[in-house]
Amino acid sequence: MKSPFLKTLGTACALSLLLSGTAIADHTVKVGVIAPFSGPFAIWGKQFKDGVEVYVAQNGETAGGHTVEFVYKDSGGPNPSGAKSLAQELIIKDGVDYLGGLVFTPNALAVAPLIDEAQIPTVIFNAATSSIVMTSEYFVRTSFSLWQVSEPMAQWAYDQGIRSVVISVTDYGPGNDAQVAFGSAFEELGGTVLDAIKMPLQTNDFAPFMQRIKDQNPDALFAFLPAGPPTFAFVKSYNENGLPDAGIKFLGTGETDETNLQALGDAALGLTTAYHYSADHDSDLNRAFTAKLEELSPGSVANLASVGAYDGAHVLYAMIGAVGSERTKAVDVARGMEWESPRGPVSIDPDTRHITQNVYIRRVARNENGVLVNEEFETIPNVPDLGLMQ
Amino acid sequence: MSVLSGILIDGFSYGMILFMIAVGLSVTMGLMRVINLAHGGFALLGGAFAHWLTSIASLNYALSVILSVLAVMLIAIAMERALYKKIYQFSELQQVLATIGIAFLMIASVNLFLGSTLLPIRAPAFFSTSIDLGFRSLPAHRLVVIIAGLVIAGGLYILLDRTRFGIQLRAAVDNRDMAASLGINTVKIYALTFSLGAGLAAFGGILGAELLPIEAYYPLRYMVLFLVVVAVGGMGSIAGSFFAAISLGIIDTAARYIVPDFGTVFFFIAMMIVLTLRPHGLLGRI
Numbered sequence: 001m002k003s004p005f006l007k008t009l010g011t012a013c014a015l016s017l018l019l020s021g022t023a024i025a026d027h028t029v030k031v032g033v034i035a036p037f038s039g040p041f042a043i044w045g046k047q048f049k050d051g052v053e054v055y056v057a058q059n060g061e062t063a064g065g066h067t068v069e070f071v072y073k074d075s076g077g078p079n080p081s082g083a084k085s086l087a088q089e090l091i092i093k094d095g096v097d098y099l100g101g102l103v104f105t106p107n108a109l110a111v112a113p114l115i116d117e118a119q120i121p122t123v124i125f126n127a128a129t130s131s132i133v134m135t136s137e138y139f140v141r142t143s144f145s146l147w148q149v150s151e152p153m154a155q156w157a158y159d160q161g162i163r164s165v166v167i168s169v170t171d172y173g174p175g176n177d178a179q180v181a182f183g184s185a186f187e188e189l190g191g192t193v194l195d196a197i198k199m200p201l202q203t204n205d206f207a208p209f210m211q212r213i214k215d216q217n218p219d220a221l222f223a224f225l226p227a228g229p230p231t232f233a234f235v236k237s238y239n240e241n242g243l244p245d246a247g248i249k250f251l252g253t254g255e256t257d258e259t260n261l262q263a264l265g266d267a268a269l270g271l272t273t274a275y276h277y278s279a280d281h282d283s284d285l286n287r288a289f290t291a292k293l294e295e296l297s298p299g300s301v302a303n304l305a306s307v308g309a310y311d312g313a314h315v316l317y318a319m320i321g322a323v324g325s326e327r328t329k330a331v332d333v334a335r336g337m338e339w340e341s342p343r344g345p346v347s348i349d350p351d352t353r354h355i356t357q358n359v360y361i362r363r364v365a366r367n368e369n370g371v372l373v374n375e376e377f378e379t380i381p382n383v384p385d386l387g388l389m390q
Numbered sequence: 391m392s393v394l395s396g397i398l399i400d401g402f403s404y405g406m407i408l409f410m411i412a413v414g415l416s417v418t419m420g421l422m423r424v425i426n427l428a429h430g431g432f433a434l435l436g437g438a439f440a441h442w443l444t445s446i447a448s449l450n451y452a453l454s455v456i457l458s459v460l461a462v463m464l465i466a467i468a469m470e471r472a473l474y475k476k477i478y479q480f481s482e483l484q485q486v487l488a489t490i491g492i493a494f495l496m497i498a499s500v501n502l503f504l505g506s507t508l509l510p511i512r513a514p515a516f517f518s519t520s521i522d523l524g525f526r527s528l529p530a531h532r533l534v535v536i537i538a539g540l541v542i543a544g545g546l547y548i549l550l551d552r553t554r555f556g557i558q559l560r561a562a563v564d565n566r567d568m569a570a571s572l573g574i575n576t577v578k579i580y581a582l583t584f585s586l587g588a589g590l591a592a593f594g595g596i597l598g599a600e601l602l603p604i605e606a607y608y609p610l611r612y613m614v615l616f617l618v619v620v621a622v623g624g625m626g627s628i629a630g631s632f633f634a635a636i637s638l639g640i641i642d643t644a645a646r647y648i649v650p651d652f653g654t655v656f657f658f659i660a661m662m663i664v665l666t667l668r669p670h671g672l673l674g675r676i
Contacts, residue, residue: 040607043506171651197650204602204615205404205639208647211396211526229611232508232603240529242520263508263603267518 027066029320032090034083034111035101035125037074043259044103044305045074048125050297051309052100055317057292064321071096075103080110087111091118097327098122098319100312103305105129105173112136121330123315125308129173130387133354140334140353142311142346143304144276146174146224147387149253150181152359152380153222153274157251158189162219165191165251168209169224171198178224178253181387186222194218203230206237213248214241220249227257232264239267256364258303261372268364268372276357277307277343278374280367286342302342311341311355315348344379354385396526397644403532405639406539407598411612412619413542413631414590420626421550421563422583424478427489429591429616430609431496436462436592437604438500441509451514459592466588470581478580493609501606509604511596531600538597542590546628559583563626618657622664624674633672634664 033052037045052070061067071094073086083102090096091114099115099122102108108127112135115122124132124141133139157165167183169175175198183193194216197209213221221243225231238250252273261268279290279302289310290302300306318337319330331353338347346357358381362374415429439458443449449457469492477488500509513531520527550556561569562576570576595604602612623634638657645656664672 040506040611042501199650200646200654202654203646204612205400205407205643205646207400207404208397208643209650211400212647212650215393228508229603229605232510233601236518236600240518240520240531242527260508263510265510265512 027062027324028069029063029066029098029325030069030071030094030096031098031100031316031320032087032094032096033070033072033101034075034086034090034099034107035072035103036076037072039076041077041103044126045072045101046297047259047300047303047305048101048103048309050293050300051125051306052313053296054289054292054306055310055313057296058288059317063317064324066320066324068317068320070100075101075107078104078106080106083107084110084114087114087120091120096120097325098316098330100309100316101125102127105132108132108139109135112139115139119328121319121327121334123312123334125312126305129177130354130385133352133385134388137353138331140315140331140348142315142355143308144357145354145385145387146177146253147181148357148383148385149274149276149359150178150222150224151185151386152383153251153253153361154182154185154189154191155380156274156361156378157220157222157249158186158191162249162251163191164194164218165220165222166194166213166216166218167196167222168213169196169198170201170203170226170230172201172226174226175199175224177387178222182222199225201226204233206234207241210237210241210243214243214246217246218248220251222251223255224253225255227254227260231255231257232260235264235267235271244270254304256362256374258301258374261364261374264364264372269366271364272361273364273374274359274361274380275304275374276359277304278360278362278376279303280362280373280375281343281360282376283340283342283344285340289342307342311339311343311346314339314341345382347382349384352385352388354388356382356384359383393647397647398640399523399526399528400647401640401643402636403528403536403639404601404643405636406532406536407594407601408615408619408639409632409635410535410539410542410594411591411598411602412594412616412623412635413546413628414587414594415616416620416623416626416628416631417546417590418584418587419620420624420631421559422478422580422587423563423625424474424584425482425485425489426587427486427613428492428496428609429587430595430611430613431493432462432466432588432591433595433598434496434500434604434606434608435465437511437595437599437608438504438509439592440511440596440599441504441604444512445510451512454511455593455596458596459589462592463585463589466585467581470584474584475577475580493613497606497609504606506606511599511604513600517600529600531597535597538593542593543628543632550628555579555582618661620671622661622671624668624671627671627673630671630673 035045035048075083103126115138116136126143130145169179319333322333335350344358360376361378362376365375367373418426443454517531558574623630642657
């Protein structure tokens, strides 16, 4: 059941492939990057671009004799139809052979049928809902999924002797993922989930939730909120309502994301999270990565977005280096790839095309310069996307 | 019992923060009849100045708050003279478009100079301590906000109802030409009142920042919230805004405590009921 539109598109793409014969001759391969570069989420696009530029600066502009050219397109916020038409424009007008970027799940899902039809390998730098990679054989993902980090958190918490939790998540897709992932894993281990609170997306004042959690007196609170103002207010509220003093531990995932960590200030100290990347990761490769990032884009903070884009560029370079514009075989190159990333050793799962990586348990602390960092103190090695195993 | 008192206290303090930020809008939109969607922008500017003064220039908190509010009031006077004096004459839709444009300019300016991440205002350590009320603890900054809100509410009531300036303002708003012909300097009155509204926005933005953190998209993120408080309270009524903010704060808090899964729906149901029964708001002037 192909729509006439997609047929036309397919023909157009085939045509553009023929026309791009000249492009093959001078060995330029274009990669379209779809990300927000304006509006409230503009920082994502900037972080992606910075990450890619660090990779290019370290590895040169060519991969296996092909010059790689990145074309950036601004998708704004979650905007499926906009993302789809940008992808179409990149494929047909700009003649890109590969796509990358994608911050939001709806945008990634909207692009899936297009890249299937036009056979465009697409590396997802962020969009973290487990099921996305199942919607097209052309998706490869270098970010993480909430299942991937929430289950190890549950395991670690149980190992620490935590037996009862209250789960408090923002009521939207990723929040629900985090709640189910953490809750089912924790209960399977024998722990008790006293309450699962779904907080409205438009919450400003978290005090009532904190009071409710405190009344139930759990060993720990597992939270998931979108980064930015909600996390800021939530963490403040957690401290001000005396939950740490009542012995209720904070367990999270990306709440202590580096871009907003300094803003949280002392309130963040001691927060425990499970995540795949910390800018503080102790490896030479990560130090080289953060140093180059600071050199190229002063003030840019290394976080999940920049490392997702950096590794995404690595996968793109590997694919382009191996097959150039013969992109139909490119995804097979990515399957099973293993390499050392600034976040640690990683590989692409041959079946799911999602990144397998270490998950780190971290604690917020001040480093020797007085800067707040996520200090990794425990490693759970080689975690696949557990969501896809369900 | 402790649940009920917890809801009342949290709701009251949340409502007070809403009041602090929305009262400036009640002055400009309610009294001066200019639909100022850039209101949150003045709160943003105040917060951005306070962020800059406390974090980068490492100034004392109280001094930073005063300087930030004054800076915003000066900017507001300049903008009133340059832009708003023309906007007063516009039709309602044009006012909406013009002021939302101004809000976008403010967002873009803050974004350009300070970026789009959170802009924390370094508050004194006292703010984050808990004060024990016997049956529960309350963060100290909420107590500060409650006291500041009561002072502002009382101060505005005296200013608008009991002073010469208030009388002149009400005269100028009711019939500008007549007031001018009686020798009232309406140009000055308008500029000062507008600046007062902007200054209140900045003050509310800074004090409320612990709950509604300052970042470049602040004006759009919370615009609906301010408009609801002013609409429910009744245009131009300081007391109305006060009661609206407190009751909406309590309703919202109670709903989130008791039935968190229903989200903010009760907040808007309350708004719809009030506006159906009293289209001009709780204490609105017809």
